[in-house]
Amino acid sequence: xxxxxxxxxxxxxxxxxxxxxxxxxxxxxxxxxxxxxxxxxxxxxxxxxxxxxxxxxxxxxxxxxxxxxxxxxxxxxxxxxxxxxxxxxxxxxxxxxxxxxxxxxxxxxxxxxxxxxxxxxxxxxxxxxxxxxxxxxxxxxxxxxxxxxxxxxxxxxxxxxxxxxxxxxxxxxxxxxxxxxxxxxxxxxxxxxxxxxxxxxxxxxxxxxx
Amino acid sequence: xxxxxxxxxxxxxxxxxxxxxxxxxxxxxxxxxxxxxxxxxxxxxxxxxxxxxxxxxxxxxxxxxxxxxxxxxxxxxxxxxxxxxxxxxxxxxxxxxxxxxxxxxxxxxxxxxxxxxxxxxxxxxxxxxxxxxxxxxxxxxxxxxxxxxxxxxxxxxxxxxxxxxxxxxxxx
Numbered sequence: 606x607x608x609x610x611x612x613x614x615x616x617x618x619x620x621x622x623x624x625x626x627x628x629x630x631x632x633x634x635x636x637x638x639x640x641x642x643x644x645x646x647x648x649x650x651x652x653x654x655x656x657x658x659x660x661x662x663x664x665x666x667x668x669x670x671x672x673x674x675x676x677x678x679x680x681x682x683x684x685x686x687x688x689x690x691x692x693x694x695x696x697x698x699x700x701x702x703x704x705x706x707x708x709x710x711x712x713x714x715x716x717x718x719x720x721x722x723x724x725x726x727x728x729x730x731x732x733x734x735x736x737x738x739x740x741x742x743x744x745x746x747x748x749x750x751x752x753x754x755x756x757x758x759x760x761x762x763x764x765x766x767x768x769x770x771x772x773x774x775x776x777x778x779x780x781x782x783x784x785x786x787x788x789x790x791x792x793x794x795x796x797x798x799x800x801x802x803x804x805x806x807x808x809x810x811x812x813x814x815x
Numbered sequence: 816x817x818x819x820x821x822x823x824x825x826x827x828x829x830x831x832x833x834x835x836x837x838x839x840x841x842x843x844x845x846x847x848x849x850x851x852x853x854x855x856x857x858x859x860x861x862x863x864x865x866x867x868x869x870x871x872x873x874x875x876x877x878x879x880x881x882x883x884x885x886x887x888x889x890x891x892x893x894x895x896x897x898x899x900x901x902x903x904x905x906x907x908x909x910x911x912x913x914x915x916x917x918x919x920x921x922x923x924x925x926x927x928x929x930x931x932x933x934x935x936x937x938x939x940x941x942x943x944x945x946x947x948x949x950x951x952x953x954x955x956x957x958x959x960x961x962x963x964x965x966x967x968x969x970x971x972x973x974x975x976x977x978x979x980x981x982x983x984x985x986x987x
Contacts, residue, residue, distance in 0.1 A: 720953045755960040756952065 640696065642668055659797050666710070666736070667792040668698035670785075673709035675729060677716030680743035680775040684715050687778040697785055706732040711788060712765075717745040718758045730765040731814065735800050738788055741767045742781055744774040766808055818866070818899040820845040826867060830860055837906075846904040854892075854907050855917045861894060861903075862922055869894040869903065872923035875930060877937035879911075881963045887911035890939055892919070909939070911962075918944040936961035
């Protein structure tokens, strides 16, 4: 093929590319497109807004969760996709993954937990400060999954209390996001007194946690 | 001069006579059976002999044959002559009620962890082992999981929440 004019050359360039990315890029619409959380219920008037402490704290907590990933296998790979730009867990206020249990408030257990790892998982949970939440991602963390055998813990709820179970083997990033939003619902609706209540203490006692 | 399977077999039978049995060559690898009490003597001979020089223990494992009365547990040693690159396999059999085997740790250092693993999964009692405790499984485990007396799905297990799987349990 012989190219005579520059327009020929341009035509050739366009035709030879089956997928033409960024030829006519669409400008991102950032005007009035910023995600805001809804205001909690309350009384508002000129220059003031009154609401309950519960809902303000809940609002702040649920939109700034710090997840601690405890990833042991393939569900951890899905979680990496969830954190990456395409699914972007940061949109939900979980921008910051903490790799220290002391700083985090959401323990995300992703993958098979062997019986020998049970005490370690429990130790990580104990090192987290209250209030703390736990999400069991995937069939293995929730129930042992396909590993019905002598070495695998049959669900992490045998060692630590779990708030949300995400089914799937492994769950898609959408499912993990859905589980995260359920956690947000729990966090936002939680009473400030829950962690001091008798019921919560009983729950901790049943796991041998003081 | 190459070290052939025939040479090894001749030297072994010359030393131990008919105490060694079941000589086979599956896939060209010399395999034989020794009495459990003789395992160290045979291995010492294979180690020290200037021609044989089997001075490396590649693998040590056990097999459970529940149907063989009196010789349920087999302990299999894979030995390697690194100089001539020749491998052989030695098997000994012990009853599951009294699975006592002399340890090979004095001869091969690599036997240490492999014997612990074999003890962990099959309960073979290696006499003279310096530290015969579980290596892979949880310390609280009360059985030897690779023995075939344990069904794959034991309905009496309490660590499994069967209600989640719709196959009995507390739910129905």
